[in-house]
Amino acid sequence: MSDKIPVGILGATGAVGQNYIYLLQDHPWFEVTYVAASPRSAGKRYRDVVESRWLLGANIPEGVKNLVIEDANDPSKAAGKCRFVFSALELDSKDEIKALENAYATLGIPVVSNASAHRWTDNVPMLIPEINADHVAVIDAQKKAHGWDKGFVAVKPNCSLQSYMTPIWALMQAGYEVKRMFVTTLQAVSGAGYPGVPSLDMIDNVVPYIGGEEEKSEKEPLKIFGSVKDGKIVNAAGPLVAAHCNRVPVINGHTACVSLEFGEKKPSLAEVERIWTEFRGLPQELGLPFAPKQPIIVRHEANRPQPRRDRDEDKGMAVSVGRLRECPLFDIRFVGLSHNTVRGAAGGGILNAELLKAQGYLA
Ligand code: NAP
Secondary structure, X not given: OOOOEEEEEEOOOOHHHHHHHHHOOOOOXXXXXXXXXXXXXXXXXXXXXXXXXXXXXXXXXXXXXXXXXXXXXXXXHHOOOOOEEEEOOOOOOHHHHHHHHHHHHHOOOOEEEOOOOOOOOOOOOEOOHHHHHHHHHHHHHHHHHHOOOOOOEEEOOOHHHHHOHHHHHHHHHOOOOEEEEEEEEEEOHHHHOOOOOOHHHHOOOOEOOXXXXXXXXXXXXXXXXXXXXXXXXXXXXXXXXXXXEEEOXXXXXEEEEEEEEEOOOOOOHHHHHHHHHHOOOHHHHHOOOOOOOOOEEEOOOOOOOOHHHHOOHHHHOOEEEEEEEEOOOOOEEEEEEEOOOHHHHHHHHHHHHHHHHHOOOOO
């Protein structure tokens, strides 16, 4: 009998759910024992539903392929089969996802979510563990507000943010205020889930619109850079962000072209590079299994980072940055890149769960 923590995946058949199944197969702490999806898939074996649309290179992991999929809309099915769930659900509305995630928490099953429904709930932490691990402190107030004993909800931010938030935080932590930021994202098709954007829209094309994405890119940094006060997260006042989000014909890997304006104190390019290279966060200090050893990898080639060449750095969990140079409009500019379905989705969710376990929330 395994002594690993049994975990469930809600939305296990989708793009993010499949990544969870794949990434968790040899995890030292967690073992997938429960899979759930829509009523269309419920009652069928995982492999029978997924093998014709399995997105990962390797085979469906042995331990999961014969599990019978349950209906994710019925949280009582998960009781006793897993200690917590990763939520990778796509439902018709955010309110439905919020209500369902709360229902799992009510049953005493913590939810580590990829969905955006709870990102603006002020007692739900929106975690990038290298930046705001201290935000887990609001979970106690969240449990108290709902009368929950073991259950709670923790979320991760939008996938494209991971390509630049840690580099920006590293500079902020070194004492440089970031006042304004201009970002243009080039986002992979896997970010739209499966089957995602029609191939006739994507091949030989760029789509300069991703519904809701620019708003998320402009607002979410303020919560992530916020602080904990009286059991809630109080948003930071800045930076002011302007975002242009584009869908490009890349399978995995979100690229972001970023310009930053600093306050009065401005770092030199050499100082920026030194800060990024030396940066380490709590996941690295704690040695969490999914923590990249070097969270920010600085590239010096004139034409990097690139999705195909750099997205898999350190299990797909590191952020690659390059093309660091002065900006004629703001102060500096650079290109950031991260793997959207790993660091930006399932891998990021796993790192959040590792942090929560290390801090005693999944005992
Ligand atoms: P997806 O490929 O469309 O998968 C959606 C999943 O939700 C499937 O397992 C599907 O099950 C299930 N589902 C659909 N309708 C349902 C219903 N009525 N009741 C219960 N389950 C239902 O989507 P995805 O890209 O994996 O995204 C999942 C979540 O992660 C979304 O909230 C998304 O915003 C978020 N996210 C995605 C990414 C990314 O890079 N893709 C990054 C960050 C966050 P069936 O197969 O049975 O239909």
